[in-house]
Amino acid sequence: MDLQNxxxxxxNFEQCLKCTICTAYCPVTPINPRYPGPxxxxxxxxxxxxxxxxxxxxxxxxxxxxxxxxxxxxxxxRIGDMILSARLTYTKSKPSLRDTMLxxxxxxxxxxxxxxPVVNAALAMKPVKLVMDRTLGIDGHRQFxxxxxxRFVTWFNRSARQEQSKFKRRVSYFHGCYVNYNYPALxxxxxxxxxxxxxxxxxxxxxxxxxxxxxxxxxxxEATRDAKINLESIRxxxxxxxxxxxxxxxxxCFTMRDEYPHILGLKNDDIRSSVTLAVxxxxxxxxxxxxxxxxxxxxxxxIAYHTPCHMERMGLTQYSxxxxxxxxxxxxxxLDSNCCGIAGTYGFKKENxxxxxxxxxxxxxxxxxxxxxxxxxxxxxxxxxxxxSTGLKVKNPVEILFEALDVDATRRANGLHD
Numbered sequence: 001m002d003l004q005n006x007x008x009x010x011x012n013f014e015q016c017l018k019c020t021i022c023t024a025y026c027p028v029t030p031i032n033p034r035y036p037g038p039x040x041x042x043x044x045x046x047x048x049x050x051x052x053x054x055x056x057x058x059x060x061x062x063x064x065x066x067x068x069x070x071x072x073x074x075x076x077x078r079i080g081d082m083i084l085s086a087r088l089t090y091t092k093s094k095p096s097l098r099d100t101m102l103x104x105x106x107x108x109x110x111x112x113x114x115x116x117p118v119v120n121a122a123l124a125m126k127p128v129k130l131v132m133d134r135t136l137g138i139d140g141h142r143q144f145x146x147x148x149x150x151r152f153v154t155w156f157n158r159s160a161r162q163e164q165s166k167f168k169r170r171v172s173y174f175h176g177c178y179v180n181y182n183y184p185a186l187x188x189x190x191x192x193x194x195x196x197x198x199x200x201x202x203x204x205x206x207x208x209x210x211x212x213x214x215x216x217x218x219x220x221x222e223a224t225r226d227a228k229i230n231l232e233s234i235r236x237x238x239x240x241x242x243x244x245x246x247x248x249x250x251x252x253c254f255t256m257r258d259e260y261p262h263i264l265g266l267k268n269d270d271i272r273s274s275v276t277l278a279v280x281x282x283x284x285x286x287x288x289x290x291x292x293x294x295x296x297x298x299x300x301x302x303i304a305y306h307t308p309c310h311m312e313r314m315g316l317t318q319y320s321x322x323x324x325x326x327x328x329x330x331x332x333x334x335l336d337s338n339c340c341g342i343a344g345t346y347g348f349k350k351e352n353x354x355x356x357x358x359x360x361x362x363x364x365x366x367x368x369x370x371x372x373x374x375x376x377x378x379x380x381x382x383x384x385x386x387x388x389s390t391g392l393k394v395k396n397p398v399e400i401l402f403e404a405l406d407v408d409a410t411r412r413a414n415g416l417h418d
Contacts, residue, residue: 013082015075016043022069022079027339027359028062035062038069041086042079049086056090062355063087064343065216066309081262088220088263095218098136102345103217105209106226109147109181116147139353143388145182145380152184156203160191167200171281172237174230174247174256177209178380189402190248190278196407197282197291198414202242204233210252213345215263224264230256234271245271246278248398250378251344253277254310277311277378279397280319286326293326293401294409300329303400304372306363306386308379309339320378320397327404333370338363342385357389364389376400 016039023029023037035041041060048055060083069079101108112119122128123144133140152175164170171194179187191201208226215223234245234256247253256275260266268275285291305324307317324332341360346352367375367390374393375386383394395403411417 012075012077013043013046016073016077017075018043019074021072021074022077025068025072027066027068027341028064028355031358032062032355034059036060038063038079038083042069042082043077045086046082049090053090056086058091060087061091062352064309064339064341064346064359066339066343067313068309068339071309071312078262084215084263088215088218091218096137098138098349099217099345100219101136102138102348103213103219103222105177105181105213109177112147113149113151113181116149120146133350137350138348139350141353142348143384145178145384147181148184150184152180152187153203155184155188156191160188160201161203163195164200164202167195167198169198170200170202170242171278172202172204172234172242172245173278174204174207174210174234174245174252174275176247176249176252176380178249183380186248186396186399189396189399192407193398193402193405194278194282196405196410196414196416197285197293198411198416199285199291202237204230204245205236206230206233210249210255211264212251212255212259215255215259216344216346220264224266227256227260227264227266231260231266231268231271234275238271238274243274244281245275246281247275248278248378248396249380250277250308250311250314250316251381253316254314257314277314277316277319279323279378279401280316282401283319283323286323292410292413294406294413295327295329295404296406298329299327299404301374301400301404302331302333302372304333304335304367304370304375305397306335306340306367306375306377306382307337308377308382309343311378312337320376323401324376324397327401330400330404333372335363335366335370338366340382340385342381344381347381347385356385360385360389367392 020039023039026038028035029037063083067080129140132138175187206229208229211223211227257272260268311317339359341356347356376397386394
Protein backbone atom coordinates (compact mmCIF):
# COMPACT_ATOMS: atom_id res chain seq x y z
CA MET A 1 0.00 0.00 0.00
CA ASP A 2 1.35 3.43 -0.96
CA LEU A 3 0.70 5.18 2.33
CA GLN A 4 2.21 8.43 1.17
CA ASN A 5 -0.17 8.82 -1.77
CA UNK A 6 -3.17 7.45 0.13
CA UNK A 7 -2.82 9.93 2.99
CA UNK A 8 -1.42 12.90 1.10
CA UNK A 9 -4.69 14.82 0.91
CA UNK A 10 -5.17 14.60 4.67
CA UNK A 11 -1.68 15.87 5.51
CA ASN A 12 -2.62 19.37 4.27
CA PHE A 13 1.00 20.47 3.82
CA GLU A 14 -0.06 23.42 1.65
CA GLN A 15 -1.50 25.06 4.77
CA CYS A 16 2.02 25.41 6.22
CA LEU A 17 2.80 29.11 6.87
CA LYS A 18 6.57 28.46 7.06
CA CYS A 19 6.60 30.06 10.51
CA THR A 20 8.98 27.34 11.87
CA ILE A 21 7.22 27.21 15.24
CA CYS A 22 7.16 23.42 14.80
CA THR A 23 10.96 23.38 14.67
CA ALA A 24 11.17 25.58 17.76
CA TYR A 25 8.87 23.17 19.61
CA CYS A 26 10.63 19.99 18.40
CA PRO A 27 12.55 18.22 21.19
CA VAL A 28 14.96 16.49 18.76
CA THR A 29 16.20 19.43 16.66
CA PRO A 30 18.33 21.15 19.35
CA ILE A 31 19.81 17.84 20.50
CA ASN A 32 20.55 15.92 17.31
CA PRO A 33 22.08 17.94 14.42
CA ARG A 34 21.53 15.01 12.04
CA TYR A 35 17.76 15.53 12.19
CA PRO A 36 16.61 18.25 9.74
CA GLY A 37 13.64 19.27 11.88
CA PRO A 38 9.88 18.94 11.36
CA UNK A 39 9.41 21.84 8.92
CA UNK A 40 12.10 20.62 6.55
CA UNK A 41 11.25 16.94 6.99
CA UNK A 42 7.51 17.59 6.80
CA UNK A 43 5.83 20.26 4.64
CA UNK A 44 8.98 21.50 2.89
CA UNK A 45 10.24 18.01 2.07
CA UNK A 46 6.81 16.79 1.01
CA UNK A 47 6.76 19.17 -1.93
CA UNK A 48 10.00 17.70 -3.20
CA UNK A 49 9.15 14.06 -2.45
CA UNK A 50 5.98 14.27 -4.52
CA UNK A 51 8.18 15.12 -7.51
CA UNK A 52 11.04 12.75 -6.72
CA UNK A 53 11.22 10.15 -3.91
CA UNK A 54 15.02 10.54 -3.90
CA UNK A 55 14.51 13.64 -1.78
CA UNK A 56 13.58 11.38 1.16
CA UNK A 57 16.17 11.61 3.94
CA UNK A 58 17.00 8.56 6.06
CA UNK A 59 17.63 10.98 8.96
CA UNK A 60 13.85 11.12 9.37
CA UNK A 61 14.25 8.04 11.58
CA UNK A 62 15.38 10.37 14.36
CA UNK A 63 11.86 11.83 14.60
CA UNK A 64 10.20 10.79 17.88
CA UNK A 65 6.68 10.91 16.43
CA UNK A 66 5.81 12.78 19.62
CA UNK A 67 3.39 15.08 17.70
CA UNK A 68 4.59 18.15 19.56
CA UNK A 69 5.07 19.83 16.18
CA UNK A 70 1.37 19.26 15.48
CA UNK A 71 0.38 20.68 18.87
CA UNK A 72 2.39 23.83 18.08
CA UNK A 73 1.30 24.29 14.45
CA UNK A 74 -1.11 27.26 14.14
CA UNK A 75 -2.50 25.88 10.86
CA UNK A 76 -3.28 22.35 12.00
CA UNK A 77 -0.82 20.71 9.59
CA ARG A 78 -0.29 17.05 10.48
CA ILE A 79 3.49 17.32 10.33
CA GLY A 80 4.27 14.22 12.40
CA ASP A 81 1.94 12.09 10.29
CA MET A 82 3.62 13.41 7.15
CA ILE A 83 7.09 12.47 8.37
CA LEU A 84 5.98 9.04 9.58
CA SER A 85 4.16 8.28 6.32
CA ALA A 86 7.30 9.26 4.38
CA ARG A 87 9.37 6.87 6.49
CA LEU A 88 6.90 4.04 5.91
CA THR A 89 6.79 4.67 2.17
CA TYR A 90 10.37 5.50 1.24
CA THR A 91 12.70 3.79 3.73
CA LYS A 92 14.53 1.15 1.71
CA SER A 93 15.87 -1.07 4.49
CA LYS A 94 13.69 -3.68 6.16
CA PRO A 95 13.06 -3.67 9.93
CA SER A 96 15.94 -5.31 11.79
CA LEU A 97 15.64 -8.25 14.18
CA ARG A 98 15.90 -5.79 17.07
CA ASP A 99 13.15 -3.59 15.71
CA THR A 100 10.89 -6.59 15.14
CA MET A 101 11.49 -7.90 18.66
CA LEU A 102 10.74 -4.52 20.21
CA UNK A 103 7.61 -4.15 18.10
CA UNK A 104 6.12 -7.61 18.67
CA UNK A 105 4.87 -6.84 22.16
CA UNK A 106 2.20 -9.55 22.25
CA UNK A 107 4.58 -12.27 21.14
CA UNK A 108 7.42 -11.22 23.46
CA UNK A 109 5.03 -10.72 26.37
CA UNK A 110 3.44 -14.12 25.88
CA UNK A 111 6.86 -15.80 25.91
CA UNK A 112 8.29 -13.77 28.81
CA UNK A 113 5.39 -14.23 31.23
CA UNK A 114 5.76 -18.03 31.08
CA UNK A 115 9.06 -17.74 32.95
CA UNK A 116 8.89 -14.16 34.20
CA PRO A 117 11.31 -14.48 37.19
CA VAL A 118 14.04 -15.90 34.94
CA VAL A 119 13.46 -13.30 32.21
CA ASN A 120 13.43 -10.42 34.70
CA ALA A 121 16.65 -11.60 36.33
CA ALA A 122 18.35 -12.09 32.98
CA LEU A 123 17.37 -8.67 31.60
CA ALA A 124 18.87 -7.02 34.69
CA MET A 125 22.25 -8.73 34.33
CA LYS A 126 25.14 -6.66 32.96
CA PRO A 127 26.51 -9.48 30.75
CA VAL A 128 23.07 -9.92 29.13
CA LYS A 129 22.75 -6.18 28.61
CA LEU A 130 26.21 -6.09 27.08
CA VAL A 131 25.33 -8.87 24.65
CA MET A 132 22.10 -7.11 23.62
CA ASP A 133 24.03 -3.87 23.22
CA ARG A 134 26.71 -5.40 21.01
CA THR A 135 24.58 -7.80 18.96
CA LEU A 136 21.11 -6.28 18.79
CA GLY A 137 21.75 -2.59 19.28
CA ILE A 138 19.60 -2.31 22.43
CA ASP A 139 21.50 0.13 24.60
CA GLY A 140 23.08 -1.47 27.65
CA HIS A 141 22.06 1.42 29.90
CA ARG A 142 18.36 0.89 29.27
CA GLN A 143 16.32 -0.77 32.00
CA PHE A 144 13.52 -3.10 30.91
CA UNK A 145 10.11 -3.19 32.59
CA UNK A 146 9.58 -6.35 34.60
CA UNK A 147 7.21 -9.05 33.38
CA UNK A 148 4.49 -10.62 35.50
CA UNK A 149 3.87 -14.31 36.10
CA UNK A 150 0.09 -13.79 36.23
CA ARG A 151 -1.29 -11.82 33.31
CA PHE A 152 -4.05 -9.28 33.88
CA VAL A 153 -6.49 -11.23 31.69
CA THR A 154 -5.86 -14.35 33.78
CA TRP A 155 -6.59 -12.44 37.01
CA PHE A 156 -9.70 -10.83 35.54
CA ASN A 157 -11.19 -14.12 34.36
CA ARG A 158 -10.50 -15.80 37.71
CA SER A 159 -11.33 -13.02 40.14
CA ALA A 160 -13.38 -10.24 38.57
CA ARG A 161 -15.37 -11.30 35.52
CA GLN A 162 -18.29 -12.85 37.40
CA GLU A 163 -18.80 -9.72 39.54
CA GLN A 164 -19.30 -7.49 36.51
CA SER A 165 -22.76 -8.88 35.73
CA LYS A 166 -24.09 -7.03 38.80
CA PHE A 167 -23.64 -3.62 37.18
CA LYS A 168 -26.14 -2.01 34.85
CA ARG A 169 -23.64 0.44 33.38
CA ARG A 170 -20.69 -1.07 31.53
CA VAL A 171 -17.48 -0.01 29.85
CA SER A 172 -15.07 -2.16 27.87
CA TYR A 173 -11.43 -1.97 28.91
CA PHE A 174 -8.60 -1.88 26.38
CA HIS A 175 -5.90 -2.96 28.83
CA GLY A 176 -2.96 -2.98 26.42
CA CYS A 177 0.23 -5.02 26.45
CA TYR A 178 1.77 -3.26 29.43
CA VAL A 179 -1.08 -4.00 31.83
CA ASN A 180 -1.45 -7.56 30.60
CA TYR A 181 2.20 -8.63 30.58
CA ASN A 182 4.01 -6.20 32.86
CA TYR A 183 1.81 -4.37 35.33
CA PRO A 184 -1.57 -6.00 36.05
CA ALA A 185 -1.82 -3.94 39.26
CA LEU A 186 -2.93 -0.97 37.12
CA UNK A 187 -5.69 -3.08 35.57
CA UNK A 188 -6.82 -4.25 39.00
CA UNK A 189 -6.91 -0.64 40.22
CA UNK A 190 -8.97 0.33 37.17
CA UNK A 191 -11.53 -2.41 37.81
CA UNK A 192 -11.73 -1.53 41.50
CA UNK A 193 -12.16 2.18 40.79
CA UNK A 194 -14.88 1.77 38.17
CA UNK A 195 -16.72 -0.90 40.15
CA UNK A 196 -16.78 1.38 43.21
CA UNK A 197 -18.25 4.06 40.96
CA UNK A 198 -21.03 1.69 39.95
CA UNK A 199 -19.66 0.81 36.51
CA UNK A 200 -19.00 -2.75 35.37
CA UNK A 201 -15.97 -3.68 33.29
CA UNK A 202 -15.86 -5.96 30.27
CA UNK A 203 -12.84 -6.96 28.22
CA UNK A 204 -12.91 -6.80 24.45
CA UNK A 205 -13.82 -10.01 22.67
CA UNK A 206 -10.36 -9.97 21.05
CA UNK A 207 -7.61 -7.51 21.82
CA UNK A 208 -4.28 -7.09 20.07
CA UNK A 209 -1.50 -4.59 20.69
CA UNK A 210 -2.68 -1.08 19.73
CA UNK A 211 0.07 -1.11 17.10
CA UNK A 212 2.15 1.92 18.07
CA UNK A 213 5.38 -0.08 18.32
CA UNK A 214 4.76 -1.83 15.02
CA UNK A 215 3.96 1.45 13.27
CA UNK A 216 7.08 3.20 14.56
CA UNK A 217 9.23 0.20 13.60
CA UNK A 218 7.64 -0.06 10.13
CA UNK A 219 5.85 -3.40 10.58
CA UNK A 220 2.92 -1.85 8.80
CA UNK A 221 1.19 -5.03 7.58
CA GLU A 222 1.22 -6.48 11.09
CA ALA A 223 -0.01 -3.20 12.61
CA THR A 224 -2.87 -3.05 10.11
CA ARG A 225 -3.85 -6.65 10.83
CA ASP A 226 -3.98 -6.02 14.58
CA ALA A 227 -5.80 -2.70 14.16
CA LYS A 228 -8.55 -4.36 12.14
CA ILE A 229 -9.06 -6.93 14.92
CA ASN A 230 -9.23 -4.16 17.54
CA LEU A 231 -11.70 -2.10 15.53
CA GLU A 232 -13.95 -5.09 15.02
CA SER A 233 -13.87 -5.85 18.75
CA ILE A 234 -14.54 -2.21 19.67
CA ARG A 235 -17.56 -2.05 17.36
CA UNK A 236 -18.90 -5.28 18.84
CA UNK A 237 -18.46 -4.00 22.41
CA UNK A 238 -20.30 -0.75 21.68
CA UNK A 239 -23.08 -2.61 19.88
CA UNK A 240 -23.63 -4.92 22.85
CA UNK A 241 -24.03 -2.38 25.64
CA UNK A 242 -20.69 -0.78 26.53
CA UNK A 243 -21.05 2.98 26.94
CA UNK A 244 -17.39 3.49 25.98
CA UNK A 245 -14.15 1.68 25.30
CA UNK A 246 -11.56 3.06 27.71
CA UNK A 247 -7.81 2.69 28.06
CA UNK A 248 -5.41 3.52 30.87
CA UNK A 249 -2.60 4.26 28.38
CA UNK A 250 -2.59 7.61 26.60
CA UNK A 251 -0.57 6.20 23.71
CA UNK A 252 -2.88 3.23 23.17
CA CYS A 253 -5.81 5.64 23.13
CA PHE A 254 -4.07 8.04 20.74
CA THR A 255 -3.04 5.27 18.36
CA MET A 256 -6.54 3.84 18.04
CA ARG A 257 -8.17 7.25 17.66
CA ASP A 258 -5.67 9.00 15.38
CA GLU A 259 -3.03 6.69 13.92
CA TYR A 260 -5.49 4.11 12.62
CA PRO A 261 -7.09 6.53 10.13
CA HIS A 262 -4.16 8.90 9.52
CA ILE A 263 -1.37 6.34 9.15
CA LEU A 264 -3.01 2.97 8.50
CA GLY A 265 -5.87 4.33 6.41
CA LEU A 266 -8.50 2.53 8.52
CA LYS A 267 -11.72 4.44 9.03
CA ASN A 268 -12.90 4.78 12.63
CA ASP A 269 -15.31 7.73 12.41
CA ASP A 270 -18.13 5.59 13.74
CA ILE A 271 -16.37 4.69 17.00
CA ARG A 272 -13.69 7.36 17.55
CA SER A 273 -15.70 9.47 20.00
CA SER A 274 -16.45 6.35 22.08
CA VAL A 275 -12.76 5.47 22.56
CA THR A 276 -11.16 7.49 25.33
CA LEU A 277 -8.98 7.46 28.42
CA ALA A 278 -10.44 5.91 31.55
CA VAL A 279 -9.66 9.00 33.61
CA UNK A 280 -11.32 11.27 31.02
CA UNK A 281 -14.46 9.13 30.93
CA UNK A 282 -14.67 9.07 34.72
CA UNK A 283 -14.07 12.82 34.95
CA UNK A 284 -17.01 13.53 32.65
CA UNK A 285 -19.27 11.32 34.75
CA UNK A 286 -18.17 13.03 37.96
CA UNK A 287 -18.64 16.48 36.43
CA UNK A 288 -22.17 15.59 35.28
CA UNK A 289 -23.07 14.25 38.72
CA UNK A 290 -23.69 10.71 37.44
CA UNK A 291 -20.85 9.33 39.58
CA UNK A 292 -19.61 10.33 43.03
CA UNK A 293 -16.16 9.69 44.43
CA UNK A 294 -15.36 9.82 48.16
CA UNK A 295 -11.71 9.99 49.20
CA UNK A 296 -9.91 8.91 52.37
CA UNK A 297 -9.12 11.50 55.02
CA UNK A 298 -5.64 10.12 55.66
CA UNK A 299 -4.25 10.24 52.10
CA UNK A 300 -1.52 12.89 51.95
CA UNK A 301 0.84 13.08 48.98
CA UNK A 302 2.90 15.63 47.03
CA ILE A 303 2.59 14.56 43.39
CA ALA A 304 4.25 15.90 40.23
CA TYR A 305 2.17 15.36 37.10
CA HIS A 306 3.90 14.86 33.73
CA THR A 307 1.82 15.29 30.56
CA PRO A 308 2.69 12.64 27.94
CA CYS A 309 3.16 14.06 24.44
CA HIS A 310 0.31 12.01 22.94
CA MET A 311 -1.92 13.07 25.82
CA GLU A 312 -1.26 16.69 24.94
CA ARG A 313 -1.96 15.98 21.27
CA MET A 314 -5.40 14.55 22.17
CA GLY A 315 -6.18 17.52 24.40
CA LEU A 316 -7.07 15.34 27.39
CA THR A 317 -4.50 16.55 29.91
CA GLN A 318 -6.91 18.62 31.97
CA TYR A 319 -9.00 15.58 32.89
CA SER A 320 -6.09 13.93 34.72
CA UNK A 321 -5.10 17.20 36.37
CA UNK A 322 -8.67 17.90 37.50
CA UNK A 323 -9.22 14.38 38.85
CA UNK A 324 -5.99 14.34 40.85
CA UNK A 325 -6.76 17.83 42.16
CA UNK A 326 -10.08 16.50 43.54
CA UNK A 327 -8.24 14.42 46.14
CA UNK A 328 -8.26 16.60 49.30
CA UNK A 329 -4.88 15.46 50.59
CA UNK A 330 -2.97 15.84 47.32
CA UNK A 331 -0.59 18.70 46.62
CA UNK A 332 -0.35 18.58 42.83
CA UNK A 333 2.47 20.18 40.85
CA UNK A 334 1.88 20.19 37.09
CA LEU A 335 5.28 19.97 35.43
CA ASP A 336 6.29 22.05 32.41
CA SER A 337 5.41 20.61 29.02
CA ASN A 338 8.52 18.60 28.13
CA CYS A 339 9.01 15.34 26.24
CA CYS A 340 10.54 12.61 28.41
CA GLY A 341 12.54 11.40 25.40
CA ILE A 342 11.79 7.67 25.34
CA ALA A 343 9.08 7.68 22.64
CA GLY A 344 8.20 4.01 23.10
CA THR A 345 10.90 1.81 21.57
CA TYR A 346 12.92 4.83 20.32
CA GLY A 347 14.88 5.22 23.55
CA PHE A 348 15.79 1.53 23.71
CA LYS A 349 17.87 1.76 20.53
CA LYS A 350 21.59 2.29 20.93
CA GLU A 351 21.76 5.00 18.26
CA ASN A 352 19.04 6.99 20.05
CA UNK A 353 19.86 6.49 23.71
CA UNK A 354 21.98 9.61 24.29
CA UNK A 355 19.48 11.75 22.37
CA UNK A 356 16.64 10.23 24.38
CA UNK A 357 18.26 11.08 27.70
CA UNK A 358 19.27 14.57 26.60
CA UNK A 359 15.70 15.33 25.50
CA UNK A 360 14.37 14.20 28.87
CA UNK A 361 16.96 16.06 30.96
CA UNK A 362 14.88 19.25 31.52
CA UNK A 363 12.00 17.11 32.76
CA UNK A 364 14.22 15.03 35.05
CA UNK A 365 15.83 18.17 36.46
CA UNK A 366 12.48 19.80 37.19
CA UNK A 367 11.24 16.68 38.94
CA UNK A 368 14.36 16.82 41.12
CA UNK A 369 13.67 20.43 42.03
CA UNK A 370 10.01 19.77 42.82
CA UNK A 371 10.94 16.80 45.03
CA UNK A 372 7.57 15.01 44.96
CA UNK A 373 6.66 11.82 46.79
CA UNK A 374 6.15 10.33 43.33
CA UNK A 375 5.30 11.29 39.76
CA UNK A 376 2.00 10.77 37.93
CA UNK A 377 1.62 10.21 34.21
CA UNK A 378 -0.79 8.47 31.83
CA UNK A 379 1.86 6.80 29.64
CA UNK A 380 3.69 3.61 30.58
CA UNK A 381 6.85 4.35 28.58
CA UNK A 382 7.08 7.81 30.18
CA UNK A 383 6.87 5.91 33.47
CA UNK A 384 9.83 3.69 32.53
CA UNK A 385 11.93 6.66 31.43
CA UNK A 386 11.22 8.80 34.50
CA UNK A 387 11.71 5.95 36.96
CA UNK A 388 15.02 4.96 35.37
CA SER A 389 16.29 8.54 35.12
CA THR A 390 15.14 9.97 38.47
CA GLY A 391 14.83 6.95 40.76
CA LEU A 392 11.31 8.06 41.74
CA LYS A 393 8.19 5.91 41.59
CA VAL A 394 5.75 6.80 38.80
CA LYS A 395 2.02 5.99 38.95
CA ASN A 396 -0.92 6.23 36.58
CA PRO A 397 -3.68 8.65 37.73
CA VAL A 398 -6.08 5.67 37.85
CA GLU A 399 -3.81 3.99 40.41
CA ILE A 400 -3.64 7.13 42.50
CA LEU A 401 -7.40 7.68 42.45
CA PHE A 402 -7.97 4.11 43.61
CA GLU A 403 -5.31 4.37 46.33
CA ALA A 404 -6.92 7.53 47.69
CA LEU A 405 -10.49 6.26 47.34
CA ASP A 406 -12.70 5.38 50.29
CA VAL A 407 -14.13 2.36 48.49
CA ASP A 408 -17.00 1.59 50.87
CA ALA A 409 -18.14 5.21 51.09
CA THR A 410 -17.90 5.58 47.30
CA ARG A 411 -19.97 2.46 46.77
CA ARG A 412 -22.67 3.76 49.11
CA ALA A 413 -22.60 7.18 47.44
CA ASN A 414 -23.28 5.47 44.11
CA GLY A 415 -26.18 3.41 45.46
CA LEU A 416 -24.33 0.10 45.71
CA HIS A 417 -25.02 -2.28 48.55
CA ASP A 418 -23.38 -5.56 49.46
